[in-house]
Amino acid sequence: MLEHLRPFAPRGLMLIACGSLAPMTGVAADGVDPELEPWQQAEKTEVWEPVPETVQAPADGVPSDATVLFDGTNLDAWEAEDGGAAPWHVEGRAMTVKRGAGGIRTREDFCDVQLHLEWRTPEDTAGMDGQDRGNSGVFLQERYEIQVLDSYDNETYPNGQAASIYKQHIPLVNASRPPGEWQSYDIIYTAPRFDDAGELESPAYATVLHNGVLVQNHVEIQGTTEWIGAPSYDEAHGCAPLYLQDHDAAVSFRNIWVREL
Template sequence: MNIPTRMIWMTCSSLVALSAVADDTTSTEQRDARQQAAETEVWEPVPPVVSAPEGSAPSDAIVLFDGSSLEAWEAEEGGPARWRLEGDAMTVERGSGGIRTRQDFCDVQLYLEWRAPAEIDGMQGQDRGNSGVFLQERYEIQVLDSYDNATYPNGQAASVYKQHIPLVNASRPPGEWQSYDILYTAPRFDESGELASPAYVTVLHNGVLVQHHVEIQGTTEWIGEPDYDEAHGCAPIYLQDHDAAVSFRNIWVREL
């Protein structure tokens, strides 16, 4: 059957017109979608670029110890820190007292690696590899050889001492290096010195979450109940001498 050329042209023209209408409708929908999406896009501020090379401190971190010196630290009573430098680590000089940073800190991300002595010599419980990381010199994350070593759980490694039991025991054997990654929010006090907001801490032990944004109830006491006994500002990070040759290395902090 022969179809007139005019009819073919009109049919083709109609199809082209319908296609144009469809394209226009699609374009309108796309423009509307892009506009709606743009309403929830935030372009400022642009986060600063931080390099994070594997095995090294981030570029915006304050390096507190890299094995070269104890310059960032002092003895708890003031003066030079008296712990031993051994290779890329520093080790508690038993009986010399703890050490603290020369700089004060509030909210931080704190990373460090620690190692309990390999020689156990029949010691158990709190006598094995005991030390501690004190935030603002008051709030302790326990350091202890908790590998196959029974003790009270709120005093084992990665506990908020006498306050929060870790979710799991991620300890490695004595003599092996372990890591803490600590996210800490300092307490706030109002103008009258009363507590406005308690401290909070999150801890990863060897990369495993063991404290999940737990509330610090006050100073971590060996005897007695915790208490925010006084208002305070930023303060040093303190490492404890608890009569054990615990070693530390690769310590850095990011102020939040």
């Protein structure tokens, strides 16, 4: 009878009497060899190298492999946006925007980073609302802005409120504290990559925690964060400074550190 079935069988088909396609090796499909002891089976999936470097992570402190950019004492790690000494005020272990003097940038360049900083908008909000209340920004590679703004009971366009990727990504939630209170950003940033011809190979990405709350979850940065017009990656670039914005508001910063990834 099987002779009559052969013309209708697809080429290469093997008939298995037991109906199983598992290899006849004694090893199950999940890779477990029943002839081995449990500890021997476990060893097969253990990876012993590389061993992660030890990093000290004190409570409410700075990781031992971080670069401290501001510890409340001086602005040595920073310079004016046009070069020269950073002009902002340092008082009470915080630095505050010197309104009208321009932003400041790090003297060192960075690409992929974990960045921690704390910021505070002015307590006095009389006569101010929207984008005029405590406006500043954290610019990654001097191009891609995480917005700083007093967004506590302060209506504005959501893709421009605190913790937005400015004009690109609305935060998942508004985790803002009242004006005059210290707030924190923890930012995980992956820089864009360009090929030898200057064309974009992969865009930048950012994850942001605002006061410990996830507000940007590995979002794609679409290019430079523009006030007017569409974002773009029209300029290939390498590592570049971190930049803090002077937007005519006395915003303060403290406890700034960065880990290069």
